[in-house]
Amino acid sequence: MVVAVIIAALVVGSLLFHWLSPWWMTPLASNWHSIDTALIVTMWICAVAFVALNLFMAMTIWRYRHRPGNKAHYEPENARLEKRLTFWTAIGIAGMLAPGLLAWNQYVTVPADAAVVEANGEQWRWSFRLPGRDGVLGTAEPARITADNAFGLNPKDPYGRDDVVVESSELHLVVGKPVKMVLRSKDVLHDFYVPEFRAKMDLVPGIVTYFWLTPTQKGNFDILCAELCGTGHSQMRGTVVVEDEASYRKWLGEQSTFGQIMADSGGGAKQLASAAPVKGVTR
Incomplete structure (x- = not known):
């Protein structure tokens, strides 16, 4: 009872x-x-x-609690x-x-007019890459990652020279414009998650994953890692700023391209000389 x-x-x-x-x-x-x-x-x-x-x-x-005088009825199958x-x-x-x-x-059905943004996860931070004026991301692979080439871009790929590299954890998007999020991990499993977007996907070392969304509200939204990725997991945070087209263009113009970073570091010529054509990488 x-x-x-x-x-x-x-x-x-x-x-x-x-x-x-x-x-x-x-x-x-x-x-x-x-x-x-x-x-x-x-x-x-x-x-x-x-x-x-x-x-x-x-x-x-x-x-059917026990009571004196009551007898249970046995029915093995019904x-x-x-x-x-x-x-x-x-x-x-x-x-x-x-x-x-x-x-x-x-x-997983990305609109044809969606912009492309690559999000990179590593213990324990986010960084981003956007296409330059050609609208195409250059090829990349983990073997090319160095202190000056954090995304592992191929210096011989002309599509990668104007790629915009955002090494901070702040990403800007245009309100009302669909965007395809291309996800890569440098070390362990991570998960790109913005609760207000309801969109999330694992970042798996060695492969490229993706999803897409259209931001519908302006504002600042937290990026979380929704996959336990080590002792600093809870501090792996970033920010998505959703704004109008003009504000986005202003922010984009303040960022550095891969070509500028390589020129400033003095490593562009060295990497270009040692670079070989890469097969099987994802653009």
Whole structure:
């Protein structure tokens, strides 16, 4: 009897915590309404299952508690009940999967007019690379990473000379303009995550991952690493500044290109002389 009351109280307490709690999703600042929809549908299906199963269990414990003179009925199988449980479980799983699959299809289908930004993760900081006037990112590979070439760009690739290199952890984006985030890691697993964008993806050493989004609200948003990446994981933060086109162009003009950095460091000629054509790298 006491166990039944505890289970029922757990259900009521969980519902009150959800309704009265000040913690909820941050305001959406991107185009990913479909991801919010998938999360909410999953929450409601799980909530209905949680309430129904726990209240059923509490009712069963109370109704069929031991009482003198009562004898239990032994029924090892019930095909009708099993079919019902299988049917409703399948409906619940399909209801949770369908919105997520629809959102995922959109998530990996990048618009043709999307700008490109490369985000690099390393213990424990973010840095970024943007295409120059040619609109194309130059080729890069980990073997070329040096103190003067933090992104491992190929000095022989003409598309990389005008690439804009942002070695700070602050990235600027244009409001209302779709952008493809190309993700690379220099060391271990990281995860690029901006809660207000609802968009996130792992950075996996040795491969290039991506996703896309369209920022819909101006403002400053925190970049978090959502993958445990070492002792400094909690300090691996950055900032996305979403602004209008004019402000973005002004910021972009203040950044250095790969060619300028190599010229200033005096290492451009040396790297160019030792550079060989790179096969199999991702542009």
